[in-house]
Amino acid sequence: MADHLLDQVRPYLNRSTEERISYIQAPRLIGHQGAIQAHERLAELLGRPPALRTRGLMLVGPYANGKTMIAERFAVEHLKTSERQSVWVVQTREGAGLAHFYGSILQALRAPTGSSRDVGRKVEQIDHLLDSLKPRILIFDEFHNALRGRARDVEAVLAFLRRIGRQFDISPVLIGEVAVYDFINQTAEMATRFDLHAVPRWEYGEEFFALLDSLEAALPLARVSDLSDEPMARMIFQLSEGLIGEIVAIVSAAALAAVRSGMERITRSGLEELHYIPVSKRRRASARDDLL
Structure with a gap:
């Protein structure tokens, strides 16, 4: 029966x-082959040796195709088996500007964000948190939201991704639509920092x-x-x-x-x-x- x-x-x-x-x-997460492979790629990032120039990962594909669930499931499973949280998921806020981007990181790290739009202060707060929490992976869900602002703000976001690898030994994981892949590959310098795991239809x-x-x-x-x-x-x-x-x-x-x-x-x-x-x-x- x-x-x-x-x-x-x-x-x-x-x-x-x-x-x-x-x-x-x-x-529920269905353990299909694509999800299993993505999980393995994330596990490789978590287990890598320290580096001054860390590599990141892009999980790119259309909406409603399971990218967020793959990342969240990985973060939860890590938390269940580890004494210290090393994987943090950032829900990248909608809305252009660095204040929105940094605010989403502070919220993910469970820090008070306040109403201040002082970008410099937010960066100092984030640096202090990253130095104390020592995450190994920062997952930026819906990262394409951070790419819709002014060109100088987008460049500042990309500079932030480069800096957290060098300064804090963090591997960034970018989840989003094809725009994420396009932006990262606009320059060879950024393209060499991120591997791609496609999540196609x-x-x-x-x-x-x-x-x-x-x-x-x-x-x-x-x-x-x-x-x-x-x-x-x-x-x-x-x-x-x-x-x-x-x-x-x-x-x-x-x-x-x-x-x-x-x-x-x-x-x-x-x-x-x-x-x-x-x-x-x-x-x-x-x-x-x-x-x-």
Whole structure:
């Protein structure tokens, strides 16, 4: 019974509907090959010997494709196994200017930011924190937000990345869209400081089918859904447009509907009843007209 489920998932079939729904809605990292390789690259940075000119890493790809979850999962796993926190995640603030950028670092390091826009003071505060906390990796999520300001501010941000390697032995990790790759590679000097790990959209094929099998095994439904078989796999791929965040959202929504209806499996008709609109079509969706 329920041999299609992972061992740790199978007991949830005996839980209440509310508990099963909560489990399905919980965020989860699917251990696909791209995520495993990214984790290995981050581990290499964490375990490297001291250096005066540290190398960093770019995790670059489209939105909703799992980059943030990979980084956060790595940071959490490190924190669970280490006596001292060496990996910090900075949520790069929206809005141009150095004050926003430095403010996001102070917030990540759990320091009071205040209302001052004195950039020099913020830099002094950050330097003091980096010297005392001694992080090995600073992960800048949504780093493309820091690249939308004036040219001199962007150059100051890049200079900061160079300096923290030399002065504090920190490897910066930049997460974002393709603009991050473009900016870093505008000069050979910056390009030599960062390796690239691409997180592209999924292609329709065996790896995508394996991903669907992994998802099906992780969702507590009593009956087999055969997500990786045609035409189910094709429909999920088209709706998701190859974005893993959308893939998980679609399958999870269909699983919730299957639990609530008592169907206990995801079907093609169940997917159709979601009326799910792909990201690229939402701007032109009929639902938008109802908002006017």
